[in-house]
Structures are given as C-alpha cells and as structure tokens.
Amino acid sequence: MKNTFKLLFTAILISGLWSCEDEQELIFSNPPASFEIVTPLDGSVFLEPDRAGDIALTVTWNDADFGDAIIANYDVEISLPNAEFASPIVAGNTTNNFVTWTVEELNGAATLAGVEPFTDTPQDISIRVKAYLGTNQSEIVYSNVITVGVTTYTTETPLLYVVGNFLAAGGYGNDWTPSSAVPLASSGFGETDFEGYVFFxxxxxxxxxxxxxxxxxGDYGDDGNFSGTLVQEGEVNCTGTGAGYYRVQADTDLLTYLITPTAWGIVGAATPGGWDNSTALTYxxxxxxxxxxxxxxxGGYKFRANNAWTVNLGGSTDSLTYNGPDLILDASGTYLVKLDLSNPRAYSYELIAQ
Incomplete structure (x- = not known):
C-alpha cells in the first residue's frame, strides 16, 4: 500500500511540474483592433483570355498584430458590392501580408462572385482580408474594404436560348419552359452572333x-414591327408560321434576328444527283x-439546304463549316447518311456502310 501511494504521489508531482512548464511556454494573443489594406486603394483591371498567365493584381496589407511571435492566417475575400460579403469568395489564403493573382485566377474568382463576362466597362468587386488564428479560425478580425473594377471573360462559347410554344416530338423544344430551351451558339468568346437550328x-x-x-x-422579343428587330425585356413575342426545321440567327448587340426554313440534302459527284440536284434527307x-x-x-460531296447553295456545309466529319471544302468518299457503296445539326456551331455527320 505504501509503495502504491508513493507511485501515485510521484505521478501527480511529475504531472504538476509538466503543467507548470507548459504554462510558462504559453503565448497569449492580443487581437488587433483593426488592420488596413495598403494597396491598391482603387483602380480597374482588364482581364483578357490571351494573357491568362500574366500578373493581374497584387493586394497588400499591414500585419494583423496578435502579439509577439504569433503568426496570423489571412483569407482574401471577394464579393459584389451589393452582396456585402454575405457569401464571399475566398480568393487567396496565406500567412504573408500580400496575395498576387494571375489574370486567370482573378477572372475565376470574380466570375464566381457574380461578375458578368465581356462587359464594355469594368464592374466593381469588393475586396477585404480576414485575419484569424489557427485552423479553428479564432480571434477573427477584418480589414477595411476596397473596391476594384474588373472586366471578366469566359472560355466557354456564349449561348443564347430559344423558348416558346413549339412543342416538338422527341422532347426537343418546350412550352415556354426555360430549362428545356433550345441553345444557339455564338461564333466565339465575347461574340454576339448566335445561331443554331430549331424544330418548330x-x-x-x-x-x-x-x-x-x-x-x-433579360429576355429578347420582337419590337412590335415583326421585321427582324429585337428589344430586350419587351412585351411582344417573336412569331412564325409553318412547321419545320429552321436555321435561327440572332445578334444581341445589333438587336436583329432571322429564321430560315431548311430542308437538307446531300449533293456532289458522289451522289445520285451530282452537283446540280440534292438527294433529299428526312428529318x-x-x-x-x-x-x-x-x-x-x-468522289466529292457536301450538304446543302433547300436544294440551293445559299446555305451549305463542308469540311470534315466532326467539323462541318459553312462553305467549307468538299468532303471526299473513298469507297463506293450504299450508305446510311446522318447529318446532325442539333449542336449549335458543332455540326457533324456520319456515313454508315450498309
């Protein structure tokens, strides 16, 4: 019993000494009242996809002084001004007192925050720095807020959608349901010349x-004259008569639109009608x-609409382009021809030997 008591007393004594030693090494934080972003104070940044790897912006700030030898963590947050950091984008995390973004990085963060791409003038974003201690983010302190203007871009091809009362077989089309609207695609990043095909x-x-x-x-409708002029957020719907497969073109900058009925065929030396008469295909x-x-x-062949050369497609199997070069068939035979125009500006076809 005496030996047991001695062992227990020794353990308590060692534990107490160890605790005293730990307390001597503790460092107590003193949260700063505030800290400031130093640069930039304002300005605008124009972000362009061909400069994705270039430095776009560096933000620097004074150290948040929590006390001697205490290293703070910093999150750099971005928000739209009217959102007031309700759900900020964390665009950088560091223990330094600066962060640097490339064009691609800042573009991604600003886009996530809600900045619209390809605007003519910069849109404001709010930037602040959050300082805190540890992984549990204790002692949180925020810097002042600065405002910087940015223009952003997207590397995705811009789309415009056609919605209406044109119920179509196979689920293609809709009854004024945006989620099933038919897409049109522009010719490239930042372009406003949309086109595609719609089965009305x-x-x-x-x-x-x-x-x-x-x-x-932000919907676009007719200006009321039904002569191919668009107006944004107007009351008048665009209209058409005659069920069919239409090429649809719209320009949201010029505010114009055009729909053209099409019936497609295959034409050329490789086809029964030669280069003068299309062999009709069925939708x-x-x-x-x-x-x-x-x-x-x-021999050579192409695809064309309405048995005329106004609208024709050539090129390669997976990349048909308007007025493209002749397609070439190497082996004669009977073929199942399939022309796919359902993916705007990504038109393709198949020839399947029978």
Missing part, C-alpha cells in the same frame, strides 16, 4: 430569346438528325 413543330408558333436557360430575366425528330439511305460513288 407547330403551324404557327411564338418564341423569345433568353440569355440563360434558367429564367426569363428524324427522335434522333434530331437528317437521315437517308443513299447509293454513292467515290
């Missing part, structure tokens, strides 16, 4: 153009492709 499966139909397939916010509303079985001979 109604004798008379109405439609509008949407910037997104989420809601009607399949389920596959969303123009199809037909054609006896073909080796």
């Amino acid at each position: 499966n109604a004798a008379s139909f109405e439609y509008k153009f949407l910037p997104t397939n989420v809601s009607f916010d 399949n509303s389920t596959s969303k492709k123009w199809e037909g079985t054609v006896v073909m001979t080796a």
Whole structure:
C-alpha cells in the first residue's frame, strides 16, 4: 500500500511540474483592433483570355498584430458590392501580408462572385482580408474594404436560348419552359452572333430569346414591327408560321434576328444527283438528325439546304463549316447518311456502310 501511494504521489508531482512548464511556454494573443489594406486603394483591371498567365493584381496589407511571435492566417475575400460579403469568395489564403493573382485566377474568382463576362466597362468587386488564428479560425478580425473594377471573360462559347410554344416530338423544344430551351451558339468568346437550328413543330408558333436557360430575366422579343428587330425585356413575342426545321440567327448587340426554313440534302459527284440536284434527307425528330439511305460513288460531296447553295456545309466529319471544302468518299457503296445539326456551331455527320 505504501509503495502504491508513493507511485501515485510521484505521478501527480511529475504531472504538476509538466503543467507548470507548459504554462510558462504559453503565448497569449492580443487581437488587433483593426488592420488596413495598403494597396491598391482603387483602380480597374482588364482581364483578357490571351494573357491568362500574366500578373493581374497584387493586394497588400499591414500585419494583423496578435502579439509577439504569433503568426496570423489571412483569407482574401471577394464579393459584389451589393452582396456585402454575405457569401464571399475566398480568393487567396496565406500567412504573408500580400496575395498576387494571375489574370486567370482573378477572372475565376470574380466570375464566381457574380461578375458578368465581356462587359464594355469594368464592374466593381469588393475586396477585404480576414485575419484569424489557427485552423479553428479564432480571434477573427477584418480589414477595411476596397473596391476594384474588373472586366471578366469566359472560355466557354456564349449561348443564347430559344423558348416558346413549339412543342416538338422527341422532347426537343418546350412550352415556354426555360430549362428545356433550345441553345444557339455564338461564333466565339465575347461574340454576339448566335445561331443554331430549331424544330418548330407547330403551324404557327411564338418564341423569345433568353440569355440563360434558367429564367426569363433579360429576355429578347420582337419590337412590335415583326421585321427582324429585337428589344430586350419587351412585351411582344417573336412569331412564325409553318412547321419545320429552321436555321435561327440572332445578334444581341445589333438587336436583329432571322429564321430560315431548311430542308437538307446531300449533293456532289458522289451522289445520285451530282452537283446540280440534292438527294433529299428526312428529318428524324427522335434522333434530331437528317437521315437517308443513299447509293454513292467515290468522289466529292457536301450538304446543302433547300436544294440551293445559299446555305451549305463542308469540311470534315466532326467539323462541318459553312462553305467549307468538299468532303471526299473513298469507297463506293450504299450508305446510311446522318447529318446532325442539333449542336449549335458543332455540326457533324456520319456515313454508315450498309
């Protein structure tokens, strides 16, 4: 019993000494009242995709002084001014007193914060720095807020959507439902010349153009004269008559639109009609492709609409372009031809030997 007591007393004594030693090494923080962003104080940054790796912006700040030998963590936060950091984007984390963003990094952060791409003038973003201690983010202190203007871009091809009362077989089309609107694509980043193909499966139909397939916010309709002029957030729907497969073009900068009915065929030395007469294909509303079985001979060929050369496609199997070079068939035979125009500006086809 005496030995047991001695061992227990020794353990308590050692533990107490160890605790005293720990207390002597503790450092108590003293949260700073505030700290300031030093640079930049204002300005604008123009972000361009061909300069993605260049330095876009550096933000520096005074150290948040929590006490001697205490290293603070910093999160650099970005928000739209009217959002007031309700759900900020954390665009940098560091223990230094600065952060540097490349064009690509700042573009990504500003886009996530809600800045619209390809605007003519810079849009403001708010930037602040959050200082804290440890992984549990204790003793949080914020810097002042600065405002910087940015123009952003997207590397995705811009889309415009067609919505209306044109219920179509195969689920292609909708009854004024944005989520199932038919996409049109522009010719490139930042361009506003949209085009694509829509199957209007109604004798008379109405439609509008949407910037997104989420809601009607910012929709485009006719100006009321029905002569191909668009107006944004107007009351008048665009209209058309005659069910069919239409090439749809719209420019949201010029505020113009045009729909052209099309019936597609294959034409050329490799086809029964030669270069003078198209061999007609039939639209399949389920596959969303123009199809037909054609006896073909080796030689050149293209696809064209309405048995005329105004609208024609050539190029390669997975990249058809308007007025593109002739396609070449090497082996004669009977082929199932499938022309796919359902992906705007990414038109393709198949020739399947029978």
